Amino acid sequence: MPSIKKVQDWYAQSFEELTTLSRPSLAADVRERLIRSPKQNGRDSKLLSHTTHNPSVKQGQYTSRQISGNGAKGSTSSRRYYAAADDGGDWPPELNDYNKRFAKTLEGIKRRHDSVVTTVAQGILEYKRNRQRMQIDSTIQSFLDRFYMSRIGIRMLIGQHIALTDQRSHSEPNYVGVICTRTNVRELAQEAIENARFVCEDHYGLFDAPKVQLVCKPGLEFMYVPGHLSHMLFETLKNSLRAVVETHGQDKQEFPITKVIIAEGKEDITIKISDEGGGIPRSAIPLVWTYMYTTVETTPSLDPDFNKSDFKAPMAGFGYGLPISRLYARYFGGDLKLISLEGYGTDVYLHLNRLSSSSEPLQ
Numbered sequence: 001m002p003s004i005k006k007v008q009d010w011y012a013q014s015f016e017e018l019t020t021l022s023r024p025s026l027a028a029d030v031r032e033r034l035i036r037s038p039k040q041n042g043r044d045s046k047l048l049s050h051t052t053h054n055p056s057v058k059q060g061q062y063t064s065r066q067i068s069g070n071g072a073k074g075s076t077s078s079r080r081y082y083a084a085a086d087d088g089g090d091w092p093p094e095l096n097d098y099n100k101r102f103a104k105t106l107e108g109i110k111r112r113h114d115s116v117v118t119t120v121a122q123g124i125l126e127y128k129r130n131r132q133r134m135q136i137d138s139t140i141q142s143f144l145d146r147f148y149m150s151r152i153g154i155r156m157l158i159g160q161h162i163a164l165t166d167q168r169s170h171s172e173p174n175y176v177g178v179i180c181t182r183t184n185v186r187e188l189a190q191e192a193i194e195n196a197r198f199v200c201e202d203h204y205g206l207f208d209a210p211k212v213q214l215v216c217k218p219g220l221e222f223m224y225v226p227g228h229l230s231h232m233l234f235e236t237l238k239n240s241l242r243a244v245v246e247t248h249g250q251d252k253q254e255f256p257i258t259k260v261i262i263a264e265g266k267e268d269i270t271i272k273i274s275d276e277g278g279g280i281p282r283s284a285i286p287l288v289w290t291y292m293y294t295t296v297e298t299t300p301s302l303d304p305d306f307n308k309s310d311f312k313a314p315m316a317g318f319g320y321g322l323p324i325s326r327l328y329a330r331y332f333g334g335d336l337k338l339i340s341l342e343g344y345g346t347d348v349y350l351h352l353n354r355l356s357s358s359s360e361p362l363q
């Protein structure tokens with residue numbers, strides 16, 4: 001399909017840019033140092049001076065077991081730290097320039113791929129129209145799960161690399177790249193509620209969107225990527241508000257309140273979003289996790305030269321909200337579950353693993 005070809009070309013171009021990036025010409029001793037450092041820094045390497053400890057975990061509370069490449073259990077020693085080139089000495093300016101150029105290239109690549117999700121969604125729509133299919137089959141579904149999960153991972157690494165290279169971002173307290181060591185769950189939830197209510201008011205032309213009650217300890221903080229958490233909260237809240245408005249009718253003066261309850265456990269922080277939006281029939285539950293399942297009649301059309309900067313978050317329409325949010329949750333060892341009481345409402349459980357003890361779930 002044309003949109004899928006377009007995305008394929010972006011990947012090809014980005015790969016080309018990385019492999020053809022001209023390398024710095026370095027003196028022999030610098031090369032020698034670069035090659036030597038990782039070897040020297042093997043098991044007993046000192047930790048990077050700016051390594052940040054996971055504040056959710058008390059020192060010695062968990063021994064992180066490393067799983068080596070072949071799946072066997074590794075040593076129970078400390079975590080892996082890549083301190084390759086941090087041998088304490090200075091590096092020549094050419095190396096610094098190269099690092100900057102590399103980060104700049106990555107920045108361009110990240111931007112190029114901003115609209116991959118929506119463009120692939122467009123490609124799947126083209127496929128459905130072309131083949132007269134209502135749903136996609138399981139091979140395409142599992143391909144998309146792997147594809148989007150790997151995209152989350154790649155963007156996480158690019159984001160982290162850019163943020164750590166960019167000296168300005170070092171001034172931001174509690175941030176290590178795009179990871180916030182003190183992500184305030186209540187503040188993020190409050191912001192997501194406001195945004196979802198705003199989109200809902202705008203979409204249905206309501207004076208006041210259905211209310212949302214937030215139950216959360218004020219100082220609840222843990223280490224996470226705030227962008228991921230905001231995305232998951234916004235998507236699930238939008239679903240709840242839409243269900244409430246459509247079940248009770250747009251002209252209602254008062255709607256039942258949607259509740260967001262945030263619980264703090266030792267292992268997980270769990271967020272429950274309970275709405276009274278009529279629920280989902282049990283037969284449709286497996287479908288909500290598939291890409292392109294939506295009960296919106298007309299999927300918003302994307303301009304071929306669609307530009308992310310003028311993109312207004314739609315109320316709903318692609319059927320991507322839930323499957324992508326679940327990938328974000330699973331990426332850091334959490335999960336997203338949905339339980340429906342057909343005829344009454346839906347409970348969505350968002351489990352967030354606070355131990356950072358999981359490995360990247362790439363298949």
Ligand SMILES: Nc1ncnc2c1ncn2[C@@H]1O[C@H](COP(=O)(O)OP(=O)(O)OP(=O)(O)O)[C@@H](O)[C@H]1O
Nearest residue numbers: 239240243288294295316317318319320321322346
């Ligand atoms: N809380 C809920 N109550 C009732 N139905 C829901 C709820 N959450 C999701 N659904 C159903 O699941 C479908 C898929 O949801 P999903 O978030 O994946 O996509 P969407 O909201 O249709 O579109 P978008 O990609 O814009 O989020 C929805 O169209 C809706 O029918």
